[in-house]
Amino acid sequence: MIHYVTETGSTNSDLAARLAGKERVPEGEWLVADRQSAGRGRQGRDWFDGSGNFMGSTVVHLAQGDPAGATLALLTGLAVYEACLPLVPDPSAMSLKWPNDVLIGRAKLAGILLEGQGNSVVVGIGVNLAAAPELTDRQTIALSKLGPTPDRDDFAERLANVFATELERWRSFGLEPLIRRWTKAAHPVGTALTFHDGDATPQQGSFAGLGEDGSLLLRLADGSQRAIHAGDVMLA
C-alpha cells in the first residue's frame, strides 16, 4: 500500500515518529511525498527536494533468523537499481557503490538512508527522476537527462514491488545470493576508491568485492585487504 502526501518534512522522520509512538507500521506500507521541506541524507547531509523526484520510505521489522539489519543497505540499493533498469537507455552505465548509492557513470542518481529504531528499520529512498541538485563535492544526475522523465507513481509501484520481492529473497535465501547479485551490479572489481573514515586521513584502495557479511573489501597499495563495515567511499 502506497500513501502519497503532497508535502512533509521527511518521510523517514514521519515513519520513525509513528514507530516511536508504538504504532505498528506494517511492512509493505510506503509513504511517498511530492515535496520534503527537511529531507535528510546520510552523514547528516540534507537531501534535495526536487519536484517530480521519488522521495519515499518504508519499514522493515527485523525478525529472528533474518540476516543482519545493516545488509538491508545492499538489498535496498539493488532494489533501486532494478527499478531504474528499464528507464536507463544504457544499463551498463548504471552501477552500485557500497553501501547503497546508485550511480550513472560517476554521478549519483539515488540515495538511501536506513535508520534503526529498536528491531525495526526505516528505509528511506530518494531517486532523481526529474531533477538533480547541483553540488560542489559530487556529480549528480536525473533520469530525465537520459530519456523521458519517468512517471513518479509508476516508479513508486515498481520500486515497492521489487523491494518486496528482494525482502522475501533476503529472508528465504540469506546473504549469499544477494551479495552475488549486488557485486554483478556494482562497478568492476579493481575500481579505485577512497575511503573516508571520520577525521582520519582518507585511505586509497581498489574495490575487491564484498565480504560474506556484506562489508566492503578494499585492496590497499601494499596488497593487503581491509574490510570496511561503516563509512563513506567515493570513486577516486
Ligand code: BTN
Ligand atoms: C543519501 O544521502 O544518499 C541518502 C538520501 C536519502 C533521501 C531519502 S528521500 C526519502 C527519505 N526521507 C528523507 O528525509 N530521506 C530519505
